[in-house]
Amino acid sequence: MFTSRRTVTIEWGDCDPxxxxxYPNYFRWFDASTAHHFKAAGLPKPELIRQYGVVxxxxxxTQAKFHKPSRHGDEVVIETTITRFGASSFDVEHRLLRDDILCVEGFEKRVLVKKSEDGQGITSCPVPEKVKARFFVSDAK
Incomplete structure (x- = not known):
C-alpha cells in the first residue's frame, strides 16, 4: 500500500491555553493529509474531479486515538494510507509522529460522490479501478 508523508509545524494558534x-486541529490536518495523499499518488483533487466527474x-x-500531546513549536510528520476500498467508500488511516513517536492515530471513512441526477444534491458513485490501483503500488506517482 502507498503511504504518503507530510510535515506540519505546530503553531501557537493551534494550541489551547x-x-x-x-484536538479539532488534528482532524483539520488529517483532512488536508487525505487531499495531499491523492496528490502524492498523482491524482490531485482538481484532476480527480476533472477526470472522473466527481465533486x-x-x-x-472519523475518529482518533490520542497517545501523546503535541505542543507549540513541535514538528510532526503525518503518514497517510488508504487501507480499504469499498464500492464507493474508502478507509484512510493517519499516523501523527513526533521524533518517530506515535502521538495520534486518525481514522476516516470517506465516500466518492457526484452530483445527483436532479442536480440538487450529491450521491455516492463507484471508485474507479484506475483510482484504486494508484494506492496499492509502492511507487505511486
Missing amino acids: ADIVF GFPMVD
Whole structure:
C-alpha cells in the first residue's frame, strides 16, 4: 500500500491555553493529509474531479486515538494510507509522529460522490479501478 508523508509545524494558534494542540486541529490536518495523499499518488483533487466527474470525497465517519500531546513549536510528520476500498467508500488511516513517536492515530471513512441526477444534491458513485490501483503500488506517482 502507498503511504504518503507530510510535515506540519505546530503553531501557537493551534494550541489551547495549556500549550497543547486543540484536538479539532488534528482532524483539520488529517483532512488536508487525505487531499495531499491523492496528490502524492498523482491524482490531485482538481484532476480527480476533472477526470472522473466527481465533486469530492466527503468524510462520513472519523475518529482518533490520542497517545501523546503535541505542543507549540513541535514538528510532526503525518503518514497517510488508504487501507480499504469499498464500492464507493474508502478507509484512510493517519499516523501523527513526533521524533518517530506515535502521538495520534486518525481514522476516516470517506465516500466518492457526484452530483445527483436532479442536480440538487450529491450521491455516492463507484471508485474507479484506475483510482484504486494508484494506492496499492509502492511507487505511486
